[in-house]
Amino acid sequence: xxxxxxxxDSIICNVVLIGICAILIAFCFLLYPQKVSSGPYVDSQxxxxxxxxxxxxxxxxxxxxxxxxxxxxxxVHASLEGSEPLPNSGVSSGPDPAALFSYEEVFCETCHxxxxxxxxxxxxxxxxxxxxxxxxSGRHTLSKLESGQNGAPFRGSMRHxxxxxxHEPHYIGDPGTSxxxxxxxxxxxxxxxxxxxxxxxxxxxxxxxLWSPPTVFNELKTVGVGSAKEYQICYKCHSxxxxxxxxxxxxxxxxxxxxxxxQAMEFSPGNKSAHPxxxxxxxxxxxYAPRSxxxxxxxxxxxxxWTNIGTQTMWCSDCHGNDATSPVGPHGSNKKFxxxxxxxxxxxxxxxxxxxxxxxxxxxxxxxxxxxxxxxxFCVNCHVLYSGSKFLNNVHDDSHHSNNDRWPKxxxxxxxxxxxxxxxxxxxxCVMCHVTVPHGYKRSRLIVYGRPAGDTQSxxxxxxxxxTGRDKAFSSSYHSGxxxxxxxxxKHTNPDNYDKKYCxxxxxxxxxxxxxxxxxGCSDHETNDGGYDP
Amino acid sequence: xxxGVTGRKLLAEGKTHTRFFFPEKTGGMLMHVLCNLLVYxxxxxHSVPSDAKITGNxxxxxxxxxxxNGTAMATYGAxxxxxxxxxxxxxxxxxxxxxxxxxxxxxxxxxxxxxxxPQVYHTDNTGDLAGGNFAYIxxxxxxxxxxxxxxxxxxxxxxxxxxTDAPGRYHDPMARNTELTCAGNxxxxxxxxxxxxxxxxxxxxxxxxxxxxxxxxxxDKNQNSYRFLRGVKGLENTGSYKWQNxxxxxxxxxxxxxxxxxxxxxDCHAAPNMYLRPSNSSISGFCxxxxxxxxxxxxxxxxTSSPFTRHPTDVLLPASGEYAGYTTYxxxxxxxRRTVPDSMSSSVTPGNDVVTCLSCHAxxxxxxxxxxxxxxxxxxxxxxPNGCNACHTGKN
Numbered sequence: 001x002x003x004x005x006x007x008x009d010s011i012i013c014n015v016v017l018i019g020i021c022a023i024l025i026a027f028c029f030l031l032y033p034q035k036v037s038s039g040p041y042v043d044s045q046x047x048x049x050x051x052x053x054x055x056x057x058x059x060x061x062x063x064x065x066x067x068x069x070x071x072x073x074x075x076v077h078a079s080l081e082g083s084e085p086l087p088n089s090g091v092s093s094g095p096d097p098a099a100l101f102s103y104e105e106v107f108c109e110t111c112h113x114x115x116x117x118x119x120x121x122x123x124x125x126x127x128x129x130x131x132x133x134x135x136x137s138g139r140h141t142l143s144k145l146e147s148g149q150n151g152a153p154f155r156g157s158m159r160h161x162x163x164x165x166x167h168e169p170h171y172i173g174d175p176g177t178s179x180x181x182x183x184x185x186x187x188x189x190x191x192x193x194x195x196x197x198x199x200x201x202x203x204x205x206x207x208x209x210l211w212s213p214p215t216v217f218n219e220l221k222t223v224g225v226g227s228a229k230e231y232q233i234c235y236k237c238h239s240x241x242x243x244x245x246x247x248x249x250x251x252x253x254x255x256x257x258x259x260x261x262x263q264a265m266e267f268s269p270g271n272k273s274a275h276p277x278x279x280x281x282x283x284x285x286x287x288y289a290p291r292s293x294x295x296x297x298x299x300x301x302x303x304x305x306w307t308n309i310g311t312q313t314m315w316c317s318d319c320h321g322n323d324a325t326s327p328v329g330p331h332g333s334n335k336k337f338x339x340x341x342x343x344x345x346x347x348x349x350x351x352x353x354x355x356x357x358x359x360x361x362x363x364x365x366x367x368x369x370x371x372x373x374x375x376x377x378f379c380v381n382c383h384v385l386y387s388g389s390k391f392l393n394n395v396h397d398d399s400h401h402s403n404n405d406r407w408p409k410x411x412x413x414x415x416x417x418x419x420x421x422x423x424x425x426x427x428x429x430c431v432m433c434h435v436t437v438p439h440g441y442k443r444s445r446l447i448v449y450g451r452p453a454g455d456t457q458s459x460x461x462x463x464x465x466x467x468t469g470r471d472k473a474f475s476s477s478y479h480s481g482x483x484x485x486x487x488x489x490x491k492h493t494n495p496d497n498y499d500k501k502y503c504x505x506x507x508x509x510x511x512x513x514x515x516x517x518x519x520x521g522c523s524d525h526e527t528n529d530g531g532y533d534p
Numbered sequence: 535x536x537x538g539v540t541g542r543k544l545l546a547e548g549k550t551h552t553r554f555f556f557p558e559k560t561g562g563m564l565m566h567v568l569c570n571l572l573v574y575x576x577x578x579x580h581s582v583p584s585d586a587k588i589t590g591n592x593x594x595x596x597x598x599x600x601x602x603n604g605t606a607m608a609t610y611g612a613x614x615x616x617x618x619x620x621x622x623x624x625x626x627x628x629x630x631x632x633x634x635x636x637x638x639x640x641x642x643x644x645x646x647x648x649x650x651x652p653q654v655y656h657t658d659n660t661g662d663l664a665g666g667n668f669a670y671i672x673x674x675x676x677x678x679x680x681x682x683x684x685x686x687x688x689x690x691x692x693x694x695x696x697x698t699d700a701p702g703r704y705h706d707p708m709a710r711n712t713e714l715t716c717a718g719n720x721x722x723x724x725x726x727x728x729x730x731x732x733x734x735x736x737x738x739x740x741x742x743x744x745x746x747x748x749x750x751x752x753x754d755k756n757q758n759s760y761r762f763l764r765g766v767k768g769l770e771n772t773g774s775y776k777w778q779n780x781x782x783x784x785x786x787x788x789x790x791x792x793x794x795x796x797x798x799x800x801d802c803h804a805a806p807n808m809y810l811r812p813s814n815s816s817i818s819g820f821c822x823x824x825x826x827x828x829x830x831x832x833x834x835x836x837x838t839s840s841p842f843t844r845h846p847t848d849v850l851l852p853a854s855g856e857y858a859g860y861t862t863y864x865x866x867x868x869x870x871r872r873t874v875p876d877s878m879s880s881s882v883t884p885g886n887d888v889v890t891c892l893s894c895h896a897x898x899x900x901x902x903x904x905x906x907x908x909x910x911x912x913x914x915x916x917x918x919p920n921g922c923n924a925c926h927t928g929k930n
Contacts, residue, residue: 039923039929039930040928040929040930041914041928041929041930042914042930047914049914049915050915052914064903064911065911066911066912066913066914066915066916067915068913068914068915069910069911069912069913069914070910070913070920070922070929071910071911076844076845076894077701077702077828077844077845078843078844079701079702079828081682081696081697081701082696082697082698082699082701094843095833095835095843095844096843097835097841097842097843098840098841098842099842099843099844099845141840141841142840142841144840144855145840145841170928170929223855223856223928224856224928
């Protein structure tokens with residue numbers, strides 16, 4: 001009997017305990033209902049509950065909508081309390097795609113015009129050189145719809161660049177106080193997307209050819225993730241994915257009056273040289289040792305923070321962006337190619353011509369400290385070219401190159417008249433030896449060949465079209481303005497130990513120009529030592 | 535009367551009301567005969583036995599003279615509310631629609647004469663029925679009165695001061711804020727052609743006593759249409775949580791299509807007399823008979839593919855991207871089915887199921903602006919789930 005009673009008591013006790021637990025649990029749920037405090041949108045700049053989107057200053061009907069609410073951008077029925085909310089006039093009235101209150105750049109600029117949001121993006125497209133986010137209407141659909149079509153939405157008559165092609169408004173993050181904080185802890189990851197580019201889909205080349213466009217791409221379009229690296233976003237348009245051009249030089253003339261080229265071809269790891277946008281210099285598989293720049297006996301060759309030479313990467317927008325300090329990003333600029341100056345050198349925008357007299361930059365400018373090279377030459381934002389009265393490689397330091405020799409080294413125009421010194425440059429123009437588009441190239445150290453003719457077309461090889469002053473000899477002579485001179489180059493392991501055989505510029509090599517006239521060369525570089533970059 | 539005792543059984547047993555209410559001592563012969571005829575008529579009308587149909591004492595719902603011991607009998611409804619009148623009402627009922635369905639007490643389902651009566655005006659704190667609760671409009675429940683919270687049928691005694699016409703209406707005239715009612719030409723339920731005063735009771739003929747419950751896949755009469763919304767198909771939740779979207783296992787199943795209605799006359803109007811009904815029998819098409827521009831193809835962008843200019847309804851939930859993540863039925867943002875199922879399902883199949891108006895909105899009223907099923911306006915600041923994210927799983 002006692003045993004049965006004990007068992008019964010035990011059951012009752014358990015039931016009571018369970019009941020008490022259930023009540024307590026229910027109490028907890030009442031006190032602490034399910035909360036959602038984190039997610040890709042609510043963590044974004046637009047979705048932030050205190051700093052996010054808010055249309056109430058445009059239409060007071062939105063005063064009762066929480067900051068960050070979908071309704072500030074999307075009008076689900078294009079109607080609120082019986083009428084279409086503001087803004088609803090001007091460029092777009094009535095329902096718009098994606099149930100937005102307006103569409104394309106007009107939508108974004110409603111806030112990003114310096115009034116509601118301090119950074120004035122609208123002003124950027126009014127600058128001379130800008131991404132064409134206002135030039136075309138009706139070409140952009142939705143970002144999620146533009147993937148999976150092998151680039152067709154960005155090609156030909158559909159070519160466009162709207163805000164949403166580079167930014168994902170649902171996931172865009174806080175720009176922070178510093179645009180690009182150098183990743184000193186892991187410089188190889190310096191090219192990861194910024195907060196401003198979170199969640200944007202992009203493309204990664206599947207191959208790394210030597211100076212030809214990669215033609216196969218992997219789309220990076222996982223919702224909420226998108227691209228990992230900045231260049232993957234840029235490559236949607238700036239590669240074969242959209243351009244479908246076999247040689248990487250299109251017939252599309254960009255805002256800076258040059259042909260648009262294939263950046264995936266230029267930055268390909270299979271090239272012999274490249275800026276480390278896609279991979280670090282040590283991973284530039286097409287390059288032979290030394291892959292990275294080696295320091296000169298005269299000093300370090302890179303400025304801080306870019307001192308992790310060989311192991312660092314960079315953004316496209318480290319070189320291209322606004323000519324003002326804000327807003328950041330390659331929206332628009334009044335500087336050609338949207339080249340961007342650094343904080344330390346706020347005027348270093350200019351390449352390949354200087355801003356003082358419009359001439360091409362030369363080694364003489366640096367040697368003789370003229371034309372404001374140290375403040376205006378674009379390359380000096382990151383590269384130390386000259387230190388302690390010395391160049392940081394002996395090729396540049398050579399007196400023929402950097403002092404008073406006249407270039408080009410020819411005496412007569414095709415018509416037989418003498419070329420006066422005033423029609424020539426003093427010192428070697430940089431673009432005689434180096435590729436004009438310094439993204440990357442098929443030869444080491446961005447060296448461009450001028451011969452055989454047609455080896456490299458413009459804009460990679462500089463084509464001089466200025467027919468007056470010191471440009472006249474180059475433009476009016478025998479190469480139709482093409483300024484490359486070399487036939488052969490090979491990289492030295494020590495930048496201070498180049499001898500003349502590393503550069504092959506034969507004087508007597510057969511070159512057929514259109515008038516079959518003598519070609520130019522240099523007697524110092526006539527020895528064919530072999531082993532040159534092909 | 536016992537629950538479940540039908541009129542036919544009464545006839546078979548020879549028992550009628552008259553034995554109880556008209557003892558031979560007090561009644562005249564003529565009155566006796568008339569009353570018997572009336573009872574037989576009631577029995578004949580209510581002759582199909584089913585749990586779905588209103589059964590039981592006629593006097594539970596009807597009153598012949600609206601008088602009993604000198605007191606009015608047509609007094610159903612919530613105390614203190616304008617629909618709790620004193621009658622008389624058409625069809626000898628003891629209250630208008632809200633008389634039975636708006637008792638204003640603490641239960642969302644009332645019982646009367648053995649019949650369960652779903653309530654659309656109540657203060658039950660355990661929740662509401664799937665259609666919603668007009669109490670939110672008047673502030674009897676929830677966070678405060680607001681015309682934004684529901685369809686202000688004139689029966690509740692408060693017309694909408696914000697909207698005078700149906701937003702998104704395709705053409706005028708539509709039922710205005712001074713005309714919107716429960717049923718009939720200016721309402722939603724029943725045959726939307728008869729123009730009845732009050733709640734449009736006459737448009738509901740045949741509905742209560744011949745109700746087909748559960749699977750409504752014919753929808754050519756009031757009684758076999760989903761929730762008496764004539765022309766609308768669907769599966770009514772008739773189980774343990776009747777009338778409720780209780781959880782992913784127990785809920786109504788809304789009928790939808792993969793293409794919205796067009797915008798021709800016959801998409802909304804049908805013979806005879808151009809009465810209103812959705813040509814595609816979907817719940818969203820039904821809403822479109824008043825809010826047409828929000829639904830028809832031209833109103834959402836011209837086709838069933840992104841980008842849309844308005845949020846689509848009667849369009850497939852895509853089977854890709856963020857939408858592929860919606861696989862468990864959400865009562866906050868329910869989907870529609872393209873065939874009326876035999877039973878409720880807790881699964882959602884992107885690529886097969888569709889988005890409907892009721893994916894976001896309730897029909898009568900909720901505690902949230904625009905009859906939405908969740909607190910949309912205060913998201914994300916309120917830290918609560920956003921119903922949008924049931925489908926837009928990547929935007930939370």
